[in-house]
Amino acid sequence: MRHVVVIGAGQAGAACVARLRSKGYEGRITLIGEEPVPPYQRPPLSKAYLLGEMPLERLYLRPESFYAENGIELRLGARVEAIDPAAKIVTVEGETLAYDDLVLTTGSTPRRLPAGMGGDLDGVVTVRTLDDVDAMAHRFGAGARVLIVGGGYIGLEAAAVAAKRDLDVTLVEMSDRILSRVAAPETSDFFRALHERNGVTIREGTGLRQLIGEGGHVTGAELSDGTRLELDFVVVGVGIVPETQLAEAAALEIENGVKTDLQGRTSDPSIWAAGDCASFPHGETRLRLESVGNAIDQAECVADNIAGAARDYAAKPWFWSDQYDVKLQIAGLSSGYDRVVTRPGEEGAVSFWYYAGTRLLAVDAMNDARAYMVGKRLIEAGKSPDPVAVADPATDLKALLKA
Known part of the structure; x- marks a missing residue:
């Protein structure tokens, strides 16, 4: 029976193991996490949870019973000490564990x-x-x-x-x-x-x-x-830095994180990486994204490829931040912008649209879910609406999708 070992029980690790099972992978799966609790959401920690507005159980991504019910061995409070790529084993608190495929979802650590x-x-x-x-x-x-x-x-x-x-x-x-x-x-x-x-x-x-x-x-x-x-x-x-110590000790290639190809493979074909710790090709450069959306999407892509899909990862960057009564939603990547267009919304909402020349790169939307959703769809479709039309509050945003 084949064995997939996933190191790192955060958002990416949890997404990877769940996707493997949902795609019909029948082999053994082990998810190893250093923390003594099941995989949980991080964004609410410093907001709703700290404010006492969210109980601990609601932080969990899935009930702990999910893992046993789906044949996923969950090893919590366990630290991986080393990876031996030649022997295809990991050492966990003195015990060796053989793998056929290893996935690094080790995340990041705060500076x-x-x-x-x-x-x-x-x-x-x-x-x-x-x-x-x-x-x-x-x-x-x-x-x-x-x-x-x-x-x-x-x-x-x-x-x-x-x-x-x-x-x-x-x-x-x-x-x-x-x-x-x-x-x-x-x-x-x-x-x-x-x-x-x-x-x-x-x-x-x-x-x-x-x-x-x-x-x-x-x-x-x-x-x-x-x-x-x-x-x-x-x-x-x-800020945070990618957690790459295990990968470095295993002599994997590192480039602003664990270096992967478009399908999520590292420099060792039996080892994969996803989430905050991984950098991947993106156009003419490499990218490492620190977001929940990327952690899920990239981890699911890796799971699909372990199951034989052979598909490339196409990043669709999106982010959010909650502060007071403001929800900021960000679509795209603003690097290289040379112009920002302001679009007023209703009841104090506003969005800022980033352009490089005539090309739309990103949107920051404050309490304006419609501007965010339209901007995200435009960016993913490679469409760039006229900045003058975007800035005009009278312009129907949905009409921009049809242009």
Whole structure:
């Protein structure tokens, strides 16, 4: 009986094993995860779950019984120590496990502040796992003083939750504006204004020089402009890096993640990769996407190919972020844009449409699901509507799909 081993029990790993069974794969399947809980959703962790609006059971992607009922061996709280590609075995806590196909869905890990800056002090936290959120929940008491380091989506979402819990929130971003690496100034301006209306102090063009501690616990911070803050805790949201240690030790090719071909194979034909940890060909370049949508779609493509489909992965990038009462939905990739078109929506909704010349690249839609859906379909179809028509609120968006 053939054996597929999947390392990493997150969104991609769970999607891969479920897809294998749904496609009729009859061999043995083992899903290995380091955390002691079944695969769960990460996006609600720092929002609905932290706010107490979502119970633990609703985080789970599937009931734990699903895995046993579908003949999937779920090994939780287990760490894979090594991969031996020549022997086609993995070592799990001293035990060897043979595989025919191995799938790496190891995800990513948050960047942390160095110990020399105070990153090892108690009260300096990251937001990535269930344990992370459970450990920090007691700190989110009204009036507590928190510093958010990083003005990307991770940092802004943490700031929104803290503000909703009536904390005293300061966010610092080294770049000249929040979201500078992922969005246009128009989107940055929208979210800056949103956070400031909700009482968050945003310091752009300002970095963290040093955290200050007392008795091993963080008590303050010195910023790059010399400002000193008194604090109760710090949330670090300065991005994530692909988890490639096992792949590197197994001598797999690495290029901004585990390097795969269009079908998800690594440099070893019996080893595959999907999700945050994997980079894949995309046009003339390579791409690594950090999103739930990509984790699911890429993992399902790998499962199909293990089952013999031999199909290439066609990425359809989409992302979202929830902050206060605003749902941001993003379609496409904005890299290389030279023009942003603003389209007003109803009741304060707005969308920003990114163009490179006359080609539509991406759409950021704030509380405008219709603009997002139409923009996504246009991008996937390779259609680029006239920017003048897009900017005119009188234009029927659906009509653009027929043009």
